[in-house]
Amino acid sequence: MLVMTDGAADRSPRRPSRAGTGHRRSTGRDVAELAGVSQATVSLVFSGKTSGRVSAEVEERVRHAAAQLGYRPHASASTLRAGRARTVGLLVPDITNPFLGHVLRGAQRAGREHGVTVALIEPGSERNWQLTAMNALNAAAIDGMMLFAIEPPPSAAPTDLGPTVLVEAVAEGFPSVLLDVRQGTAAAVGYLLELGHRRIAHLGADLPPTTFKARASQWRRLLRRAGVDATEAPEVLAAFDLHAARGAAHQLLSMTPRPTALFCDDDLLAAGALMAAHDLRIPVPDQLSIMGFAGTLLSEAATPQLSTVLAPAEELGALGLRTLLQAMDGQATSPEPLPMTLVPRASTAPPRPPDR
Amino acid sequence: MLVMTDGAADRSPRRPSRAGTGHRRSTGRDVAELAGVSQATVSLVFSGKTSGRVSAEVEERVRHAAAQLGYRPHASASTLRAGRARTVGLLVPDITNPFLGHVLRGAQRAGREHGVTVALIEPGSERNWQLTAMNALNAAAIDGMMLFAIEPPPSAAPTDLGPTVLVEAVAEGFPSVLLDVRQGTAAAVGYLLELGHRRIAHLGADLPPTTFKARASQWRRLLRRAGVDATEAPEVLAAFDLHAARGAAHQLLSMTPRPTALFCDDDLLAAGALMAAHDLRIPVPDQLSIMGFAGTLLSEAATPQLSTVLAPAEELGALGLRTLLQAMDGQATSPEPLPMTLVPRASTAPPRPPDR
């Protein structure tokens, strides 16, 4: 049996080493020695700045030596010297949001192409996200950040925060990356209208980001244009969780005359509405159509499967990252909003004429 | 309008500065100057090593000066000098797994107490997770890692990888943090038996981690002990996604005699089973009981809501982190597995006597 001593021998003042692993990390100097070049050349090779500086033959020698030693540049040394971390933060209000995984994945994939790492940050217990963000920025742990469905307070000027891009949120002076929620809402509500529904109620999310306001106003506009009166098409807002949505849907479904369709701000809310319909023994889609929004796993897993409007989540994350990279270069421009796709499934059908 | 120039003036060779923010980050030296102490004292204050080294009065002065300047220690400088990143990696096979958000949250909260950050790493496009992990470790970006539901290949010795803890996975020589899956399975299957079911089929996940094997063997053991023959209680394995689960459940539900209950390895698989029951017009729970496993959002959002066994996800993450911290100190011990909790909901009921 091998007993790993970590003690006396390792306590030399100037030579900190990774605990427990036994072997010392190799450095650029080690690689340089083995390859017979200077340490600067090694650095050039690993930062991809060889063109016109290092010959192909020397580069090959360096890479070979590095592979032999299992060398990777020390991220912190590089950050410290170069003044950038090549890491950006993705600040989210709730890590457990099912949509998020795909946004993060898209951002990470796009980041990988540019040598940038995406760190997921949930402000959580700290007082507020702005503090968290400033801390990360001041600690030089990140070079910039994406705020997902969080709006900066009006007091926060873009220059206070360092390079920042809003994803599914809007604020004066910040570049935004958005879904085309108006078009998505038009697709969803238009589809319900085409099926023959008129009493299309709205189960909305009671959250500040404008992405939700846009759904509401567009829904209202389309119904008005179709000649549906506001009294026929009620609206209830719910907190962004299953149980609040279930309660709000109960309200909507107790109205007389009862809505024949529910347009929900998110799949999560639609899942809550499905629970309410089940509670009240209202068959879906025979007596009630339910439309989700987002196209998460939840819309597929629901019974019946939810008709929804699919958001290109990975693309949103990737576009967010690319826009942030531009903002870090001082070129902050908001790209075109990303189109959404209607996905008709089993939770929607033409309205049935009332039985009585 | 303010035009932010980033150019000439900033191009001095020795003085890299954060782009676009206008103001230079303040350093420990700035704080020291303002507080009238040495830079070393500032460092002592911020690394919490003041006791018996810095007087309360001086500490207060330093903190005040730091607050005025908005100072935060430079994370990379600290990492470089101290030889540890105070960051650990959480390696996961699939970022979008709904269970994961809670595990990560638990790990992050526990980490915060120890000044440790948890970075979420999805190996994704890279060749394999081991490469990703070694890269992160070699780049000194992380000090250790948790592998969530991933088993290291038999060839990987614990010493190759640096400090590593397995979460919901087991391998020779690595400390493991586990759910008490045997107890959870006993709760689930015991509950179905008590309801009066005998033909309890198993819809299993076709994945390597032993956590799944444990469910299968425990299910089989309990049925055998209850006198239920293997032919009465069939088993089908499915890939870990909704559609595979749906297909596998179709298989189980086409058998004669049909199982009266399905014990599923995860809520996701149970949701697929629910879809299959719906496809086949088998009412749940009247003609078929379905048990999930995990207690994710999916089990709540399903219609009917899924009876399940709740895994303490946040606690699992927190315990994983604490165990990793111990492993980094050379004290690698596997804690007791975490108990799971039966949550009876609407997808289970006593079996109905066959109609014919």
Added chain:
DNA sequence: CTGAAAGCGCTTACAG
């Protein structure tokens, strides 16, 4: 095309 050297902002053993 390559090398020598400065210095990023910290931490820490040591001297006082």
Added chain:
DNA sequence: CTGAAAGCGCTTACAG
């Protein structure tokens, strides 16, 4: 209880 100084491993302008 406090300060001066070394050095972690890089990147980069400059000299050759």
